[in-house]
């Protein structure tokens with residue numbers, strides 16, 4: 001592909017992760033297609049402040065072959081990511097104190113687990129609007145110059161892109177105090193734009209399944225021949241930040257890995273409580289938190305709880321399912 005065509009493709013992609021509608025430009029990702037992913041080795045540990053912690057689910061680290069490395073500072077020819085700093089970084093080393101700007105690079109580096117535990121108390125859930133983690137990393141890192149600690153693909157594989165001691169650029173006012181994960185998912189849409197959903201799913205005798213466009217090959221999905229199905233077969237409707245949206249659910253494999261990841265993070269960094277945003281009646285909150293509520297909230301939350309202009313992870317994200325899964329990880333006296 002020529003440089004100009006490549007750049008045009010990326011310009012379309014620049015509206016990608018965490019935004020809608022989906023920017024899937026034909027041919028834009030030719031260069032990103034790699035060999036069949038079955039060769040990717042994986043472990044089950046994530047890295048927190050330089051230490052390994054077992055998640056019990058497949059994890060590919062940024063240092064592994066086939067991993068996604070958010071530490072790399074190179075700029076792809078023809079791309080103009082908006083947020084790269086002068087050194088080529090798309091993240092801030094370490095963690096800043098709350099009084100400092102989340103984009104300030106000159107802050108104290110929290111390399112120690114206990115110190116990091118005092119700085120971090122939120123785990124932010126996103127969907128990527130890319131549908132697969134490989135595209136998400138290309139859009140976030142190379143296209144936009146942003147970062148997130150984890151990508152969680154449709155088969156439940158967790159990709160860690162950098163140590164959680166670093167401040168990733170994924171959730172504005174929560175960056176300094178949070179860890180982020182991008183769930184591979186094509187997104188939520190107003191009912192009038194549901195064609196975007198229909199392009200990404202097919203119906204067969206067992207219900208809806210994810211269908212990758214032919215140009216994406218196996219999509220970089222690590223599990224050979226994986227068939228991704230929404231955890232609930234029906235389209236889910238709901239209101240997020242005032243917008244009525246439809247969306248298919250995430251895969252069971254994603255919920256299993258997300259719960260395991262959240263429990264591991266909370267175990268190492270107890271400031272992240274295994275709780276989700278609820279109103280006084282116990283119902284899940286689906287709007288942006290007030291400043292006061294946001295300041296005091298320590299736990300798992302969605303991007304839309306942080307910013308009024310965000311919709312992810314959308315109405316189909318099953319917070320109750322996640323809370324139920326996490327309740328099994330709770331051990332009295334450890335929190």
Ligand SMILES: [Zn+2]
Pocket residue numbers: 017018125126127303310312
């Ligand atoms: Zn987001």
